[in-house]
Structures are given as structure tokens and as C-alpha cells.
Amino acid sequence: AQRVTQPEKLLSVFKGAPVELKCNYSYSGSPELFWYVQYSRQRLQLLLRHISRESIKGFTADLNKGETSFHLKKPFAQEEDSAMYYCALSGRTNAGKSTFGDGTTLTVKP
């Protein structure tokens, strides 16, 4: 079975502070990990995926297979980063079904 855990439902930081949204997963094979973001009144959209190893809007995430984690980080949070963030896992052998964490609501205060 595959599982994704986001331990923090709510996270609040001040503008300019570093932010880390935690994601831990459980999967027996080789996972594909994603971060999706949902800004207020907008649809869910891809933020980044581990295979691309790129930085989007200043966010990065590194897959740590030893710790089974895929934490999302940004060194200097901005007010426009306030949103709901979902970590998701897809396995290669299950028709692309994605398992989502419960989400973390990030609030960046001025």
C-alpha cells in the first residue's frame, strides 16, 4: 500500500523567513513524488516533481529515499506563497493512481 503523510495541517511564517513543508511517504517500489499547490480560488496545479530536480517559484524538494521524505523548502517565503500544498505519490504499477497527503495550509504573514 502507498501512503503519504503531511504532519502539519497549518504552517505560519513571516515574510522573508525560511519555510519547510514536510512530506513522508510509504511505498515499496520506486515512487514518483509531486508537490501540488492550490492558491485561493484557483485549481490545483503542479508545483514541482522530484524527477525534474528544478526550482519553481523559489521552491525546491529533494527525494530522500533513506528517510522516505520529500520535503518542500523555500529559503525566503513571500506573501504570495500563502496557499494549500499537497504532496502526492504515484507508483509505476498502479495505473497512475496518485495518493495525496492531507495537505498543509501555508500562511505567510507580512
Next chain:
Amino acid sequence: NAGVTQTPKFRILKIGQSMTLQCTQDMNHNYMYWYRQDPGMGLKLIYYSVGAGITDKGEVPNGYNVSRSTTEDFPLRLELAAPSQTSVYFCASRDRDNSPLHFGNGTRLTVT
């Protein structure tokens, strides 16, 4: 490019009524999914399809039905609506089994 389009955006149903949530995508994606999002919870998979004519149950299929007669359309049918089906419903698609998901705007459904 419209992407994934869901209708309606909002709906209020009385207990026992039925309705169909529409989802269409113009990206020629084979894989399509229906999720529900309850407050404070992640997205739960209701049904999915890997191609026209093929559908399968997800984690929470009870009370729902789907069909996939074309690549573009993946409607979700609620029969005998119940208050437990009050949720936000998202349709999503992807072109390969591990490519990113493309989401619709969601349908907010209230059953009273």
C-alpha cells in the same frame, strides 16, 4: 487551451436526488480521475479510467458511478445523494501513468 473543464461549479442537492458531474479534457489524455476533497483531508480517489471504455474503482466508490465512452469525457454520476457526499469534487487527467496531473476547477456539492 481549455485543459480540464468541470461543470457545474456549484450545486445543492436534496437527499435522494441524483445528478451528473461533467468533466471533459482537450489534451487527448488517456488517464482520467475523479477525486473528492473533504475539509482538512487530502484528495480521495473515487473512480479512474485508463482509456475509453475502461473504468475502475478507487478508494471511495460507493454511491457513485462513472462511464468513459470517449477519450475526452468522464462524467461522474451520483445516485440517491446523501449528506456524506457533500464535498468538493475534482476531475483530473494525465497523459502517462506518472506524468503530472491536470486538474479541473472543481465542483462544490452540498447535499441537504
